Amino acid sequence: MKYFAVFLPMLNEEKSKQYRGDHIAYLEEMDKKGKVYAKGRFTDGAGGLVIYIAETFPEVEELVKQDPYVKIGAREYEIHEWDMKVTEN
Template sequence: MKYFAVFLPMKDEEKSKAYREEHLKFLEGLREKDVIIMNGRFTDGAGGLVIYKGEHDEEVEKLVKQDPYVINGARGYEMHEWEMVTNYEI
């Protein structure tokens, strides 16, 4: 299983407000399926971040493109495979 950090930079603040509830329901559905492990907004209003789990970047990108924020032009997206570190060895 791989992890992907998906940045959702703000494109349209009004659309972001209008589609927020749909976006959060979309994320909750994926969280229930154990596809999303965390998400949150940036406090400076620049957008947000979602951490997805998946086998391939194509699989995750397909899901990202179903996000109401992305579909409706409220947010863009930038996706990077992320190597999560859970503990450190010294």
């Protein structure tokens, strides 16, 4: 499995507010399927970040395109494969 960092820059704040519940429900569904490693919003209002777990770029892109935020045009997306390194304390 690979990790993909998906930036979701804000396009339309009103649509983001309106569809927030749908977006969160979608991410919860993906989390239950083992497709989400981490997620969260940027505190400055610029958008959010989701780290997906997938085999390929096309697989994660399809997951992202099904996110209600992306489908309704509230957010853009930018996908980067992430070579995660864990720091041991």
